[in-house]
Amino acid sequence: MPAVLKEALTLSGPAGRIEALLETPRDCDEHAVAVLCHPHPQFQGTMLNKVVHTMGRAANDLGAPALRFNFRGVGASDGEFAQGHGEAEDTLAVIDWARDRYPGANLWLCGFSFGSMVACRAALTAKPDWLVSIAPPAQRMAGLLDGREPEGRWLVIQGDADAVVHCDSVVKWIDGLERKPELIILPGVEHFFHGRLTLLRQTLVERLGGDRQDDR
Numbered sequence: 001m002p003a004v005l006k007e008a009l010t011l012s013g014p015a016g017r018i019e020a021l022l023e024t025p026r027d028c029d030e031h032a033v034a035v036l037c038h039p040h041p042q043f044q045g046t047m048l049n050k051v052v053h054t055m056g057r058a059a060n061d062l063g064a065p066a067l068r069f070n071f072r073g074v075g076a077s078d079g080e081f082a083q084g085h086g087e088a089e090d091t092l093a094v095i096d097w098a099r100d101r102y103p104g105a106n107l108w109l110c111g112f113s114f115g116s117m118v119a120c121r122a123a124l125t126a127k128p129d130w131l132v133s134i135a136p137p138a139q140r141m142a143g144l145l146d147g148r149e150p151e152g153r154w155l156v157i158q159g160d161a162d163a164v165v166h167c168d169s170v171v172k173w174i175d176g177l178e179r180k181p182e183l184i185i186l187p188g189v190e191h192f193f194h195g196r197l198t199l200l201r202q203t204l205v206e207r208l209g210g211d212r213q214d215d216r
Contacts, residue, residue, distance in 0.1 A: 003025065003026045004023050004024065004025055004026070004060055005023070005024045005025075005026065006021060006022070006023050007021070007022040007023075007024070008020075008021055009021065009022055010076070011069065011093065011094060011097050012093065013072070013077070013078075013079075013089070013090045013093040013094070014086070014089045014090065014093060015072040015073075015077075015078050015079025015080075015082075015086060015089075015090065016072075016077075016078025016079055017076065017077060017078045018069050018070065018072075018077050018078075018090055018093065018094060019047075019069065019070045019074075019075045019076035019077045020047070020067060020068065020069035020070070020094065021047060021067075021068045021069070022065060022066070022067050023056055023060060023065065023066045023067075023068070024060075024065040024066075025060040025061075025063055025064075025065070027063055028063055028064070028065055029063045029064075030064075030065075030102050030104070030105050031062075031063060031064060031105060031106060032059070032062070032064040032105050032106035032107070032108050032129070032130075032208075033064055033065050033066075033067065033098045033099075033101070033102045033105045033106075033107060033108070034055065034056065034059035034064055034065070034066045034067065034108040034109075034110055035067050035069075035091065035094055035095055035098055035107065035108070035109050035110070035119075035128075036052050036055050036056055036059075036066060036067065036068045036069075036110050036111070036115075037052075037071075037087075037091055037109075037110065037111035037112070037115030037116065037118050037119045037122075038052045038068070038069075038070070038071065038074075038111075038112065038114075038115045039051070039052075039112050039113035039114050039115055040113060040114035040115075041071050041073060041074045041081050041087075041114075042081060045074070045113070045114060045115070046070055046074050046075055047068035047069055047070050047074075047075070048068075049112065050192070050193075050197060051112040051113075051134060051192065051193055051197070051200070052068055052112055052115070053068075054193070054197045054200050054201050054204075055110045055112065055132070055134070055200075055204065056068060057201055058200075058201045058204035058205050058208070059108060059110075059204075059208075061201070061205050061209075062205060062208060062209050064105075064108065065102065067094060067097075067098050069090070069094050071086075071087040071090050071118075072086055072087065072090055077090075084114070084117060084118050084121065084141060084144045085121070085144070087115075087118045088118050088121040088122045088144070091109075091118055091119060091121075091122040091126075092122050092125055092126060095107065095109070095122065095126045095128075106128075106129035106130070107126065107128040107129050107130075108128065108129065108130045108132065108208065109122065109123055109126060109128035109130070109131050109132070110130075110131075110132040110133075110134070111132070111133060111134065111136075112134045112135060113134070113135050113136070113137060113164070113165065113191070114137065114141070116132075116133035116134055116135065116136040116137075117133075117136055117137060117138065117141040117144050117145075118144070119131060119132075119133065120133060120136070120144070120145060120150055121144045121145060123150040123151075123152075123154075124145070124148050124150060127151060127152060128152065129152065129153065130152075130153050130154075130155065130208060131150050131152065131153070131154040131155070131181075132154075132155045132156075132157070132204070132208075133154070133155070133156045133157070133181070134156075134157045134158075134200070135157070135158055135159065135162055135164070135165045135170075135191055136156060136158075136165065136170060136173075137164075137165045138165075138169065138170060138173035139169045139172070139173055142173065149177055149178060149179045150179070150181075151179065153182075154179070154181035154182065155181060155182050155184065155207060156170065156174065156181045156182065156183045156184070157184050157186065157200065157203060157204075158170045158171075158183065158184070158185050158186070159185075159186050159188075159189025159190055159191065159193065159196070160185050160186065160187050160188070160189065161187075161188050161189055161190045162189070162190050162191045163190060163191065164190075164191035165191060167185060170183075171183070182207075184203060184207070186199060186200070186203065
């Protein structure tokens with residue numbers, strides 16, 4: 001794993017301050033920047049979640065900085081829970097900051113669970129180069145998209161032993177989409193990837209890394 005520089009940030013968002021953490025590998029080439037969305041704030045979800053941490057490590061492995069942040073009302077971020085709509089606005093503010101910091105870099109917008117659907121909503125406006133949805137609770141939160149679908153390259157990663165977001169529900173949701181994402185189903189993996197975080201990291205590195213080589 002590359003050496004990583006960590007920078008604690010306070011960004012400006014629509015609800016006030018946004019607490020964030022930027023992790024930049026020493027060999028960063030600014031080919032891309034990853035913005036990472038955490039799971040449900042009302043169920044202890046924060047930017048320190050281990051799946052979010054793993055997404056960041058995968059981005060760093062590929063030479064890309066990773067920007068984690070707390071949604072409104074979480075940690076030192078101002079505001080209150082806003083049913084995903086406000087959290088998507090927070091995400092767009094973070095994306096604007098990342099694009100200013102790394103002009104010309106591809107945007108990898110990634111989310112886990114609740115955060116994956118927030119990222120989907122933000123993607124409708126931000127149009128990332130890659131959207132990565134891990135264990136998306138799509139049938140519970142489909143209304144967040146207002147009947148619209150993200151455009152462009154989109155990867156969904158789902159464990160087939162997930163008791164929180166059932167694999168069958170994710171497959172059914174994707175089957176109903178006009179623009180179908182690439183779906184990777186990981187056998188024997190449950191919602192929080194207990195004991196399988198290395199597999200998740202490898203999957204992200206292989207898929208996004210392969211795409212990076214194609215771009216060159």
